[in-house]
Amino acid sequence: MNPIIRFQNVTKRFGALTVLDNFNFEVQRGEKVTLIGPSGSGKSTVLRILMTLEPFQDGLLETDGISYHEPNGRGPFKASEKHLHKIRCNVGMVFQSFNLFPHMTVLRNVVEAPVAVLKMKREEAESRATELLRMVGLSDKKDHFPSQLSGGQQQRVAIARALAMRPRVLLFDEPTSALDPQLVGEVLGVIRDLASEHDLTMLLVTHEMRFAREVSDRVCFFDKGRIVEQGEPERFFSNPQQPRTREFLSSILGEQEPIRESISCAR
Amino acid sequence: MMYGYAWDTTTPLTFAISILPILGIGLLVTLKAAAVGYAIALVFGLVLALLRRSKIKIVAWTVAGFTEFVRDTPLLVQLFFLYYVLPDFGIVLPAFMTGALALGLQYSAYTSEVYRGGIDAVPRGQWEAATALNLSRLHTYRNIVVPQMIPRIVPALGNYLVSMLKETPVLSVVTVLDMLGLANMIGERTFEYLVPLSMVGLIFLPMTLICSALIYAVERALPKTGIPLR
Secondary structure (H helix, E strand, C coil), X not given: XXXXXXXXXXEEEECCEEEEEEEEEEEXXXXXXXXXXXXXXXXXXXXXXXXXXXXXXEEEEXXXXXXCCCCCCCCCCCCXXXXXXXXXXXXXXXXXXXXXXXXXXXXXXXXXXXXXXXXXXXXXXXXXXXXXXXXXXXXXXXXXXXHHCCHHHHHHHHHHHHHCCCCCEEEEECCCCCCCHHHHHHHXXXXXXXXXXXXXXXXXXXXXXXXXXXXXXXXXXXXXXXXXXXXXXXXXXHCCCCHHHHHHHHHHHHHCCCCCCXXXXXX | CECCECCCCCCHHHHHHHHXXXXXXXXXXXXXXXXXXHHHHHHHHHHHHHHHCCCCHHHHHHHHHHHHHHHCCCHHHHHHHHHHHHHHHCCCCCHHHHHHHHHHHHHHHHHHHHHHHHHHHCCHHHHHHHHHCCCCHHHHHHHHHHHHHHHHHHHHHHHHHHXXXXXXXXXXXXXXXXXXXXHXXXXXXXXXXXXXXXXXXXXXXXXXXXXXXXXXXXXXXXXXXXXXXX
């Protein structure tokens, strides 16, 4: 089966700084992949490129068979809005800082795009949104505004909002990094539930090593714009091969001792 | 005698009271000019601000150049230009429309900067979330950016309303009979300028105070996060 995501020799530069250097990476349909690594190693850039938030300079990229280049060869720098629109239909993203629309109620946040983009009827979109909000444990908050919610609740709304667009690929960019420690568990609980859906492809950038070990099919360690080491989580964490990986894991695990209990989402 | 109202110059007080109805007619012209000019400034300023963000460089640069030019040249020069030069190109507008247009153009250059600042102040994460949800550019502006920027720009836009109201008397130089124009005519006929001109100043004061109060009320009524959408 064809991979749902394929990076081929992708190079991404910010000015003189090369963030991704001839980057090759494939993700299979339904696979849950965690990207870890020090900050500035390029892992978030991978997600941002996939979400069309950043262009790249060289190489090829495909999601679900759609190239980020237009068929006539125009690069991602110049791809038309129409083409970018097609790419984004398959991809959704959850941000570190939630990025909910502060002037919209929780319900409106979730139905806005399905109504505007998928041309869904408002009532239908609202009943689906209510269902999604129930799934993330927030059905009683649908008429609240984001500022009335805790960080963990806001992030759960953001997950529901991304899911409402029925993405095939869902990207999580450090979804718990902006949260108070006691709120991390409820968000991880929701992501864990999602990970059991075998159709959904998930890419997760995180520093929660224990969680990565628990939910992912594969862990990729990034350093300086390359994947230094990757593998199935049990082997990856118990027996890392590369010295750089060992060094990173011991530094970050040392910090996270005692490892945080991830509590299942209350519902 | 003007508009059927005679003046009484026996004392300054009777003079002031007797010309009040005449100045009232001028006040209506002044308010109308400010209203039309401000409407132009609000709408055209937004158009300028959006065009300036266009991805087509030539459009963005042309608009930036136009905005800079209009901001950096005196209103009076623009007014004379529109009034005396446009007819050479076959465009003849009534004096009132020319005046309102000049005010509107000058202030749309100012408001476009206010809008630009307002748009820039919407956090990048909001744009990114809109992109991630595949919302179109138009939809993003209409439902995400504009509702959030309005509370931020109301104070600055309000200042320009007050400032524009105070600048409407320049219209009298192109024969518009606003308050100042009428006060001048009264002066020419009675050789008595002190009272009519002071009255014009006095009438402006409550007008600008009312405007400021209205703006403050609007400012207070708007939620800081933006126009709520349910």
